[in-house]
Amino acid sequence: MEKKFHITTFGCQMNEHDSETIAGMLIERGYEQAGDRKDANIVIFNTCSVRENADKRFFGTLGQLKKKKMEEHENFTVCVCGCMMQQQHIIDTLKAKYPWVDIIFGTHNIHELPLLLDNLYNEKQKQLSVLQEGGEIVEGLPAKRLFKHKAFVNIMYGCNNFCTYCIVPYTRGRERSRKPEDILREIKELAADGVKEVMLLGQNVNSYKGISETGLGTCDFADLIHLIDEVEGIERIRFMTSHPKDLSDKLINTFKECKKLCHYFHLPVQAGSDIVLEQMNRKYTKEAYLKLIKKLREVDSDMAISTDIIVGFPGESEEDFEETLSLCREVRYDSAFTFLYSVREGTPAAKYDNQIPEDVKHERFNRLVDVINGISAEKNAEYVGKTEKVLVDGPSKTNSKTYGGRTETFKLVNFRGTPEMIGKVVKVRITASNTFSLQGEVISE
Ligand code: SAH
Ligand code: SF4
Ligand code: F3S
Numbered sequence: 001m002e003k004k005f006h007i008t009t010f011g012c013q014m015n016e017h018d019s020e021t022i023a024g025m026l027i028e029r030g031y032e033q034a035g036d037r038k039d040a041n042i043v044i045f046n047t048c049s050v051r052e053n054a055d056k057r058f059f060g061t062l063g064q065l066k067k068k069k070m071e072e073h074e075n076f077t078v079c080v081c082g083c084m085m086q087q088q089h090i091i092d093t094l095k096a097k098y099p100w101v102d103i104i105f106g107t108h109n110i111h112e113l114p115l116l117l118d119n120l121y122n123e124k125q126k127q128l129s130v131l132q133e134g135g136e137i138v139e140g141l142p143a144k145r146l147f148k149h150k151a152f153v154n155i156m157y158g159c160n161n162f163c164t165y166c167i168v169p170y171t172r173g174r175e176r177s178r179k180p181e182d183i184l185r186e187i188k189e190l191a192a193d194g195v196k197e198v199m200l201l202g203q204n205v206n207s208y209k210g211i212s213e214t215g216l217g218t219c220d221f222a223d224l225i226h227l228i229d230e231v232e233g234i235e236r237i238r239f240m241t242s243h244p245k246d247l248s249d250k251l252i253n254t255f256k257e258c259k260k261l262c263h264y265f266h267l268p269v270q271a272g273s274d275i276v277l278e279q280m281n282r283k284y285t286k287e288a289y290l291k292l293i294k295k296l297r298e299v300d301s302d303m304a305i306s307t308d309i310i311v312g313f314p315g316e317s318e319e320d321f322e323e324t325l326s327l328c329r330e331v332r333y334d335s336a337f338t339f340l341y342s343v344r345e346g347t348p349a350a351k352y353d354n355q356i357p358e359d360v361k362h363e364r365f366n367r368l369v370d371v372i373n374g375i376s377a378e379k380n381a382e383y384v385g386k387t388e389k390v391l392v393d394g395p396s397k398t399n400s401k402t403y404g405g406r407t408e409t410f411k412l413v414n415f416r417g418t419p420e421m422i423g424k425v426v427k428v429r430i431t432a433s434n435t436f437s438l439q440g441e442v443i444s445e
Helices: 013-028 052-063 066-075 088-097 110-123 168-172 180-192 221-229 249-257 274-279 286-299 318-331 358-381
Strands: 004-009 042-047 077-082 103-105 127-129 150-154 197-201 209-211 218-220 236-240 264-266 304-311 335-340 387-395 402-406 412-416 425-433 438-444
Touching: 004 013, 013 042, 013 077, 013 110, 013 150, 013 197, 042 052, 052 077, 077 110, 103 110, 110 127, 150 180, 180 221, 197 221, 218 221, 221 236, 221 249, 249 286, 274 318, 286 304, 286 318, 304 318, 304 358, 318 358, 335 358, 358 425, 387 412, 387 438, 412 425
Parallel strands: 004 042, 042 077, 077 103, 103 127, 150 197, 197 236, 264 304, 304 335, 412 438
Antiparallel strands: 209 218, 387 402, 387 425, 402 412, 425 438
């Protein structure tokens, strides 16, 4: 029988890239990728546990498949993986309420999926394989990229920071850095395959520490960027995510020194109040954070800055929340991802007894979004009349003549384009702006 798979991905870029790897491995073994879940006979859910609504969406979507599984039995395979599978209570729920799921695997062994599928078909037995910690990093796995010209590159795995609200250190294990030579080899291969932009991925990329076995020495993140900056064919380097406590002057200076590094920095602040930051175990103060922003802007005056903010962390008072608002007004973020605090079983903050009522959280959230969006719109309006270099991604989903791409500052620009422009850097004059995007006209290729 023809084997057609479909992957549904929840969560961050780390998960998106894991899904690309899963797709790459399956295609290599002759499986076909279906464009739509309903056309697939192997469905894979790559889950996220960072907030409760991600959990809920997963169980909701999974539940919809029960009928099909009951009708098709072994002709229809359901696999679940990702961060939720690293939590025992989720495995227990799956076993109790979704016993028809065929394969469960975790974040540390995605490379095993082909083997688990073989075992399932050969042994006619469900497969459960979840490791508590990641072992040696598995190199050389293929990946089916979403874009020909852009690629995600993992430089490290895991997180050691244990912010008190966050589940990631439990689902992704301790920090492990790839060797610089392995990263460079991958990026050179990507460049040879037409990739112009790499997005370096890690939960905390600026604590990267790669130990070379081929004479590159011990590399920190700034050293790694310098090495990647030399790779022929690569035109743009981005990275995500950084922790303010590990943001060194050396890294800040790479924005002056490395010509391919894009003028964009995502620096999650989470909260503006020192009391809340302390309770979150973030290890910096509002003042220290603002100093970093100042330094970044001194080194690169064009830099766009974005952040993540959590509203309604346990014990957050109105005054604490106003510190967040004042910080946003002071930094003037280009954009921000804002989240309602969500209790995550197994994290320290879940046990704090001063949880904030839902209505208060929502009211603060709305006020924050108003401030953030107002500033985003003003920042975008400053682009009107300027000419920007845009790496063209492709046509928009709704209008085949409208193309989209990103400026070096990661602004989404829409313009009239042609298929030949995809994957190229074009010059676009910005003619109008919105809160979340810019509009423009191509002036040269
Ligand atoms: N390693 C990255 C990303 C972590 S998850 C970093 O440290 O920046 C992405 C974002 O989700 C976090 O920055 C945080 O703002 C948010 N987040 C994490 N746990 C959360 C929780 N329990 N409730 C609400 N938001 C949360
Ligand atoms: Fe979570 Fe904090 Fe680690 Fe980011 S740095 S993944 S927020 S624990
Ligand atoms: Fe979610 Fe796991 Fe990423 S919890 S945010 S998919 S690391």
